[in-house]
Amino acid sequence: MLKKILRSESCAKCRVCCGFDDGDKWEIPLIFAEDRRAVEEKLGVKLAERGGEFVFDMEFDGDKVVYCPAAGEHGCTLGEHKPFDCLIWPFRVNSLGELRVITVSPVCGTVSELPLKTLSEFVNADGFADKLFKKAREHPDIVKPYIDGYPILAVENNPKM
C-alpha cells in the first residue's frame, strides 16, 4: 500500500514499528474479527478481545522492547492477514476534537526523511486518505487520539460517507 514511498526491504531491516514497550502498547495493531482465526492458527497464539476486534496478548516490562509475535527475521509473517494498522503505518487515523485526521508518525525514520509536501501529496492522491477514513468508520478502534506535534496530512471531509 505504501510502496511508492517505502520499500519493503527498508521495513524488513528496521522493524521499529513491530516492537513495543509499556509506553506504546496502545500502538499494538488491531486485528479485525474476520482475520482472527487465520492469525491464531498461523501463529499458534490466542488473541485478546478488544471492543469486538482483537490484539496480540503481549506482556510488557517497562521500557523493554517486546516484538510482535508475527515479526519474523525478514519482516511480518502474516501475509494477506497483515493488520490494516500495519499496512498503513507510519500513517494513522487520529481523532482531534470532532475531527478525524491522518497523521504520520515520526518514529519511522525512512518516511520521516521525506518532505512533508511529498507525504501530503501521497496521502491525498489515488483515494488513499478516503480509504483510511472509510476503514476507520468500519473499524473505529483503529482511530487513536492525536499526539501533539504529529504532522497532519489530511482532514476528513465527509464523515457520513
Ligand code: SF4
Ligand atoms: S502484525 Fe506484522 S507488521 Fe504488524 S506489528 Fe506485527 S509483525 Fe509488525
